[in-house]
Amino acid sequence: MSKRIVITGASRGIGNKTSKKLAELGHHVVAVSRSEDLLNQLKENYPKNITPMPLDITEESAGEKIGRYLKDNDLKIDGLVHNAGVLINKPFTEQTRADWQKQFEVNLLAPALLSKGLKSYFNTGSHIVTISSMGGFQGSSKFPGLSAYSATKGGLSTLTECMAAEFSDSRIACNSLCLGAVQTEMLAQAFPGVEAPVEPEEMADYLAEFILTGHKFYNGQILPVTLGDPG
Ligand SMILES: NC(=O)c1ccc[n+]([C@@H]2O[C@H](COP(=O)([O-])OP(=O)(O)OC[C@H]3O[C@@H](n4cnc5c(N)ncnc54)[C@H](OP(=O)(O)O)[C@@H]3O)[C@@H](O)[C@H]2O)c1
Structure with a gap:
């Protein structure tokens, strides 16, 4: 059966x-992100399966905009x-207040507020998946330069456990995947020259399967997805 999934950073x-x-x-x-042109390209390739939703997830109205689209079209969602x-x-000593705020707002606050804002649109048996990082996984190796990022990702994983408890009566499962390094623009910008052992297409195959079926096997879990490298 076809499912409807909201994905941020699409x-x-x-x-x-x-x-x-x-x-x-x-x-x-x-498909949610700020880059309307890139979302439209995605839609061109899959016209029937992609709805571009250009917005900044840190905007106060982000959840409302997605909710309005769902309400106006009488739609429910199966995944977020x-x-x-x-x-x-x-x-650490050079991370400014603005650096902390930006990472906090995108990586942690927006997922919390979007989950809250979209709660009434979930079908029973839905799945919320947070994409965290090995840097935020308790007990993992920590690396200089990633204090704010890793703290927000650790918070995101804990938020996921809390949402699993809050949403269990509604049968919405919440799980957090702590990824290791994947070869993307983020990795290339943050760690020039580092080569990740996993391509985004490979991770996408795994994530798609997990989003569609993981809620049948896991709830409130923080799962490392890594070959042992930092993320
Ligand atoms: N790559 C890795 O090695 C790695 C490892 C561990 C965890 N992760 C996690 O995996 C996720 C994806 O990472 P990636 O490597 O694919 O990163 P990426 O290539 O830099 O993509 C990041 C995405 O986030 C979107 N985004 C950023 N700020 C946004 C905002 N304010 N509103 C809406 N969308 C926003 C960007 O879209 P726009 O710019 O169009 O808004 C973009 O689509 C991240 O959560 C990252 O922390 C990645």
Whole structure:
């Protein structure tokens, strides 16, 4: 059966490839990011399966805009993937208040408010997946430059456990995947020259399957998805 999934950060990297994969499998993706042109390109390739939703997830009205589209079209959703993310690689002593705020707002606050705003649109048996990082996984190796990023990702994983408890009566499962390094623009910008062992298409294949079926096996879980490298 075809499902409807909201994916943030669908314009590039892992979110883009996951949106493509789900569209290829015949599912419908509400594709969220700020880059309208890139979302429109995605729609051109999969006209029946992609709905571009150009917005900044840190805007106060982000959840309302997605909700209005769902309400106006009498639609429900089966999944919400909090994939959009920002990484500012700087030593702890150089991370500014603005750096902390930006990473906090995109990586943690927006997923919380979007989940809250869209709660009434979920079908029973839905799945919320947060895309966290090995940097935010308790007990993992930590690396200089990633304090703010890793703290927000650790918070995102904890938020996921809390949402799983809050949403269990509504039968909405919530799980967090802590990814290791994947070869995307984010990785190339933050760590020039580093080569990841995983391509975004490979991660997208795994994520698509997890989004569609993971809620049958997991709820409130923080799962490392790594070959042992940092992320
Ligand atoms: N790549 C890795 O090695 C790695 C490892 C561990 C975890 N992760 C996580 O995986 C996720 C995807 O990462 P990636 O490597 O694919 O990153 P990426 O290539 O930099 O893509 C990031 C995506 O987030 C979107 N985004 C950023 N700020 C946004 C905002 N304010 N509103 C809406 N969308 C926004 C971007 O879209 P626009 O610019 O169009 O808005 C873009 O589509 C992130 O959460 C990241 O932390 C990545």
